[in-house]
Amino acid sequence: MILVLLAISCFHKPKDIRNDFLKAGITDESRQQGRDLLHKMEQAYGGREAWDSLTYGEFIQIADWYGRTPIAHWDTLPQRYRLRAVLGSHDCELQLLNGPNTGLSYKIQEGTFMVKAAGGEWQEAEENSYAEKMIFKNYWFQFPFRIGEASIISYAGEEELEGTTYQLLYATWGEEAANSTYDQFLMYVHPTSFQIEYLYFTVREKLKSQSVTARFDSFRQAGPFVLPHSQFVSVGRPAGLQVKAHENHYQSIVFE
Numbered sequence: 001m002i003l004v005l006l007a008i009s010c011f012h013k014p015k016d017i018r019n020d021f022l023k024a025g026i027t028d029e030s031r032q033q034g035r036d037l038l039h040k041m042e043q044a045y046g047g048r049e050a051w052d053s054l055t056y057g058e059f060i061q062i063a064d065w066y067g068r069t070p071i072a073h074w075d076t077l078p079q080r081y082r083l084r085a086v087l088g089s090h091d092c093e094l095q096l097l098n099g100p101n102t103g104l105s106y107k108i109q110e111g112t113f114m115v116k117a118a119g120g121e122w123q124e125a126e127e128n129s130y131a132e133k134m135i136f137k138n139y140w141f142q143f144p145f146r147i148g149e150a151s152i153i154s155y156a157g158e159e160e161l162e163g164t165t166y167q168l169l170y171a172t173w174g175e176e177a178a179n180s181t182y183d184q185f186l187m188y189v190h191p192t193s194f195q196i197e198y199l200y201f202t203v204r205e206k207l208k209s210q211s212v213t214a215r216f217d218s219f220r221q222a223g224p225f226v227l228p229h230s231q232f233v234s235v236g237r238p239a240g241l242q243v244k245a246h247e248n249h250y251q252s253i254v255f256e
Contacts, residue, residue: 013178013209014178014179014180014202014204014209015178015202015209015210015211016177016178016184017178017184017186017200017201017202017211017237018156018170018176018177018178018184018186019156019157019159019168019186020157021156021157021168022154022156022157022170022176025176026152026154026170026176030154030155030156031153031154031155033154033155034153034154034155034156034169034170035153036155037155037167037169037189037194038147038148038153038169040189040194041144041169041187041189041194041195041196042144042145042148043194044193044194044195044226045144045145045195045225045226045227046223046224046225046226046227047224048145050224050225051087051145051225054087054223054224054255054256055086055087055256056084056085056086056087056255056256057084057085057087057141057142057253057254057255058082058083058084058085058253058254058255058256059082059083059141059250059251059252059253059254060080060081060082060097060250060251060252061080061081061083061137061248061249061250061251062078062079062080062248062249062251063077063078063079063080063081063246063247063248064077064078064079064246064247064248064249065077065078065245065246066244066246068246072246073129073130073133074099075096075099075100075101075104076098076099076100079096079098079099080096080097080098080251081094081095081096081097082094082095082097083095083134083137083138083141085138085141085142087142087145087255088142088145088146090108090111090134090135090138090139091108091109091110092107092108092134092137092138093105093106093107094106094107094130094133094134094137102118103117103118103119104116104117104118105118106130106131106134107122108131108134108135112124113125113126113127113128113131140214140231143196143199144196144227147171147185147187150171150172150173150185151172151173151174152170152171152172152173152174152175152176153169153170153171154169154170154171154176155167155168155169155170156168156169156170156186159188159239161188161198161238161239164190164191164197165191166188166189166190166191166197166198167188167189167191168186168187168188168189169186169187169189170184170185170186170187171184171185171187172184172185178202180204181204182204183201183202183203183204184201184202185199185200185201186199186200186201187199187200188200188238193219195216195219195226195228196216197215197216197217198213198214198215198216198238199213199214199216200212200213200237200238201213201214210235210236211235211236211237212233212234212235212236212245213233213234213235213236213237213238213242214231214232214233215231215232215233215234215238216228216230216231217229217230217231217232218230218249222250222253222254222255223253223254223255224255225255227250227253229249229250229253230247230248230249230250231247231248231249232244232247233245233246233247233248
């Protein structure tokens, strides 16, 4: 099913995930409301001041694509790996912790992709699926404190989902409407905790005409922050028909 969706997406226009509130047009008022909600969200995760005071974040995660190794592009499934990120950037190192290439490491440093065998030295390499994977994994880890870099941020109204009325926060780049260059993100912010429990978004490079939902769960302390330790990703919108894609579970998260 996932492969069918991938094939179909190549022949359609970019998916537009904006709701009626956003399609009516972003205003100065909704932009300010969006910034206010963004601030509350950052505070709920631990605060911008704490985030900016740190340099590195490191985690161990298990990624599970339900046995779909060919489309997962991991060495084995579930894949256990360690990622060390330079906060606020794409720079990071990833080490495989299980599977046939246990100990193999990859690194992105100032745009250069490198690889290192277990016990070996870093060598510059041609970018492969791991280069893209590292950028995604790094960004999702930092998401609550990186999404504020978007050039367009707006309050997007409210939506009830499974008995909870969420405040919606929209972020994108370039222009408000869907386009082939920039992704759109619609965050479902819990009305009292102000944490993102659902994220509705696009992945233009992979699913041009489709949308994706990530559900975040198991929020708990990680250093000075309260972060979700489980992510469940499906193709489709939060309240609609979904196709399970993969799930990720953090075993540990540390900062320095």
